[in-house]
Amino acid sequence: MNPTTGTAVSALGLRKAYGPGGEKVVLDGVDLTIPEGTVFALLGPNGAGKTTTVQILSTLIEADGGEAQVAGHDLATDADGIRAAIGVTGQFAAVDNLLTAEENLMLMADLQHLDRTEGRRRGARLLERFDLAEAARKPVSTFSGGMRRKLDLAMTLVGDPRVIFLDEPTTGLDPRSRRTMWEIIRGLVADQGVTIFLTTQYLEEADQLADRIAVLDHGTIVAEGTAEELKRRMPGGHIRLRFADAAQLEAAAGLFASVGRDDEELTLHIPSDGGIPTLRAVLDILDDSGISAESLTVHTPDLDDVFLALTGNRENPENPDSRKVNAR
Ligand SMILES: Nc1ncnc2c1ncn2[C@@H]1O[C@H](COP(=O)(O)OP(=O)(O)OP(=O)(O)O)[C@@H](O)[C@H]1O
Numbered sequence: 175m176n177p178t179t180g181t182a183v184s185a186l187g188l189r190k191a192y193g194p195g196g197e198k199v200v201l202d203g204v205d206l207t208i209p210e211g212t213v214f215a216l217l218g219p220n221g222a223g224k225t226t227t228v229q230i231l232s233t234l235i236e237a238d239g240g241e242a243q244v245a246g247h248d249l250a251t252d253a254d255g256i257r258a259a260i261g262v263t264g265q266f267a268a269v270d271n272l273l274t275a276e277e278n279l280m281l282m283a284d285l286q287h288l289d290r291t292e293g294r295r296r297g298a299r300l301l302e303r304f305d306l307a308e309a310a311r312k313p314v315s316t317f318s319g320g321m322r323r324k325l326d327l328a329m330t331l332v333g334d335p336r337v338i339f340l341d342e343p344t345t346g347l348d349p350r351s352r353r354t355m356w357e358i359i360r361g362l363v364a365d366q367g368v369t370i371f372l373t374t375q376y377l378e379e380a381d382q383l384a385d386r387i388a389v390l391d392h393g394t395i396v397a398e399g400t401a402e403e404l405k406r407r408m409p410g411g412h413i414r415l416r417f418a419d420a421a422q423l424e425a426a427a428g429l430f431a432s433v434g435r436d437d438e439e440l441t442l443h444i445p446s447d448g449g450i451p452t453l454r455a456v457l458d459i460l461d462d463s464g465i466s467a468e469s470l471t472v473h474t475p476d477l478d479d480v481f482l483a484l485t486g487n488r489e490n491p492e493n494p495d496s497r498k499v500n501a502r
């Protein structure tokens with residue numbers, strides 16, 4: 175892998191708004207820095223502005239404000255340079271259903287101005303690599319969603335891009351296909367040292383793949399860091415103990431310093447990082463006091479917690495009074 179010397183993507187104050195007066199603010203000053211040869215995940219719920227960010231950085235749409243450099247080229251002055259250096263796999267597959275997998279790849283090779291032999295060679299190699307060789311001559315209309323996604327990514331790779339944008343690469347895939355896609359993405363970074371910018375709604379996906387994660391909400395980055403750093407910031411991880419009766423609950427509640435308690439459910443919620451040492455400590459404390467819980471569940475922070483924690487105090491975006499005017 176290349177040493178991560180340079181910066182693959184940087185953005186400062188990206189803004190985008192829609193509507194006649196620009197009153198629907200979609201990106202409200204987004205800053206990003208992504209080192210070369212790393213995986214960056216932009217995590218956010220529906221409508222957060224993920225696709226808009228990808229579209230701006232990949233030159234598909236123009237920002238209203240801010241600046242960005244991608245693969246060493248300036249967005250404002252050298253969009254062509256960016257286009258030549260990147261690959262984009264959109265949220266919705268760009269494959270042509272009427273063509274075969276092979277023909278789709280050849281089409282991409284033509285668009286990249288590769289000569290026929292080189293195009294054919296790259297296409298065959300990609301089909302092999304993505305386990306699509308057997309299906310190479312079948313029309314894409316007969317492909318499953320997972321195959322389509324793989325072909326879509328293969329098409330992105332025909333041009334040998336240095337920076338690859340993947341907009342929700344695994345949404346709608348089953349767990350096995352998702353894992354295959356993760357392996358492919360990891361391989362791209364490990365073998366070719368490319369930089370990956372991906373968007374996702376799944377914390378687990380960001381956790382699995384990304385060196386750094388930024389959480390986007392209502393067009394603003396509300397948190398940024400490694401998966402570990404973000405998870406540490408997420409409240410919501412807890413051990414949930416259920417007891418047989420109120421007396422046991424009462425006795426157990428006295429044993430732990432900070433607990434949440436639900437008397438009707440006969441449960442205690444003990445804050446926890448989800449780690450085994452904490453779990454063991456809780457069980458030991460109960461054991462030592464001769465109290466047994468009826469059931470125990472470990473709740474680790476998930477995307478719901480992330481968004482509840484990070485966006486709980488925000489104004490309602492649907493409330494017109496809270497809409498910000500685009501500062502252009
Ligand atoms: N051409 C457009 N005109 C008006 N509004 C738009 C346009 N494109 C996007 N938007 C709005 O911008 C907001 C952000 O959209 P975007 O597609 O970037 O979100 P996203 O984070 O990719 O969401 P998803 O997870 O659903 O793909 C949404 O409220 C969307 O309705």
Ligand SMILES: [Mg+2]
Binds near residue numbers: 224225341
């Ligand atoms: Mg999107």
